Amino acid sequence: MSSCKVRFAPSPTGYMHIGNARVAVINYLFCKKNGGKFLFRIDDTDTQRSKKEYEDSIKDDLKWLGIEYDETFRQTSRLERYNEVLKELCNEGYVYKCFETPEELEFKRKRALLKGQPPVYDRSALELTQKQIAELETLGTPSYWRFKLPNKTVSWDDLVLGSTSYALSNISDPVIAKSDGTFLYSFCSVIDDLDYCITHILRGQDHVTNTAAQIAMIEAISKKDNGILFGHFSLLVNKDGSQFSKRLGSLNLGNLRSEGIDPMAIWNLLATLGTAKDTAILLSIDELANYFDIASFSMNSPKFDIDQLFMLNKKIIRTIPYETVAKHKSLRMSEEQFNVIKENIDNYNDLKKWDAILQPGYNPNSHLIDNLVIKSFKKHLENTDFEYLTSDLVMTLLNAVSNDMSVFGRDLYMPLQKAILGLDKAPRLTDTLRLFSKKELLRRLEQATQDHL
Numbered sequence: 001m002s003s004c005k006v007r008f009a010p011s012p013t014g015y016m017h018i019g020n021a022r023v024a025v026i027n028y029l030f031c032k033k034n035g036g037k038f039l040f041r042i043d044d045t046d047t048q049r050s051k052k053e054y055e056d057s058i059k060d061d062l063k064w065l066g067i068e069y070d071e072t073f074r075q076t077s078r079l080e081r082y083n084e085v086l087k088e089l090c091n092e093g094y095v096y097k098c099f100e101t102p103e104e105l106e107f108k109r110k111r112a113l114l115k116g117q118p119p120v121y122d123r124s125a126l127e128l129t130q131k132q133i134a135e136l137e138t139l140g141t142p143s144y145w146r147f148k149l150p151n152k153t154v155s156w157d158d159l160v161l162g163s164t165s166y167a168l169s170n171i172s173d174p175v176i177a178k179s180d181g182t183f184l185y186s187f188c189s190v191i192d193d194l195d196y197c198i199t200h201i202l203r204g205q206d207h208v209t210n211t212a213a214q215i216a217m218i219e220a221i222s223k224k225d226n227g228i229l230f231g232h233f234s235l236l237v238n239k240d241g242s243q244f245s246k247r248l249g250s251l252n253l254g255n256l257r258s259e260g261i262d263p264m265a266i267w268n269l270l271a272t273l274g275t276a277k278d279t280a281i282l283l284s285i286d287e288l289a290n291y292f293d294i295a296s297f298s299m300n301s302p303k304f305d306i307d308q309l310f311m312l313n314k315k316i317i318r319t320i321p322y323e324t325v326a327k328h329k330s331l332r333m334s335e336e337q338f339n340v341i342k343e344n345i346d347n348y349n350d351l352k353k354w355d356a357i358l359q360p361g362y363n364p365n366s367h368l369i370d371n372l373v374i375k376s377f378k379k380h381l382e383n384t385d386f387e388y389l390t391s392d393l394v395m396t397l398l399n400a401v402s403n404d405m406s407v408f409g410r411d412l413y414m415p416l417q418k419a420i421l422g423l424d425k426a427p428r429l430t431d432t433l434r435l436f437s438k439k440e441l442l443r444r445l446e447q448a449t450q451d452h453l
Contacts, residue, residue, distance in 0.1 A: 004036025012055035015252040032289035040069035098125035121172035142179035159231030166212035260347025265313035274302030364422025419448035
């Protein structure tokens, strides 16, 4: 592919959720695979609902994901340009002014449905004379603008859906500007895509109707056939097949991050969800870009299962090297310590918990019932010369306690594990005890003993 430029254009009217992330991931991987450029555009023309806190959050999420963009701008910085194009289209007869109130439009919609007709705008505003329009404007009647769609069927070779056609007579002439002077997404998006030389638009199947209307706008504004390529991938559904709710707070990236998810778990899942490819365990975006294939997306709706993401996250955290993990959380634990405990790590919150447990001075809050095993182990530690235990020495000490107390298995290991780590589940004692100095082991055992005096 000689040139490629894609865009990710979220609206800052809410926090970035897994559905938004899927659009960003697909566009970014396609861009990387084809050596293109990535544009981050903030579609903030909905001034009533757009908030800076959402915009800042989206930027933070993109940074967390590792998405770098070559250009960025917000649509509200280009209002002059949108007005300029509106005037041009008005002079050329592509747009027309309307005066219906929202209530009148709703009445027309319901009337059409009762007649068994599609709720398509009837273009009654085109029947107004210049005199009638002047009178309405004199009265201060609120007006808005629509783009007049040509009476034809538009076709395009969709990167996912294949050959696609849509009859423009099935949809209403799109509203492009409101009575308060604000512009709508579809109009601004077309102008931006043309001005910034976007070559590929990859988005969900819910935009197919928008694409049909936007192709007509592109041709009207650019005065040539559409040169932008489109790809519409199927929308996510819940694991039970029900409609996927983008508003689920648990699925916004901020919450997933707080649950200790590694960004690469999201990348690996979303890069293949809805495709014929197996979900990979790849540890870099470049590797995933090489693996990614837009043509492999199915037209069937993929099921999103949060448990699948958690399972994938566990596999990735247990696969990535210590150096990579340490960068994420500025770990204090050593590489040796990490290698011992990583099979007990499901997410970064677990990693943070273990990092605290392994530090000298940590209080396990063991709450033991019987500390006789602890006392015996402590006595043998005091009488053994070492700085850090070896696996063989640990086994020697455990066997000594077992012989002293006639305890075996769980009855032997669990009191010591709780006293030293404060956990019911942990790696083998022969591994974990080696991570602490003799001084720290004795301190923790003494503390566990004192807790029950």
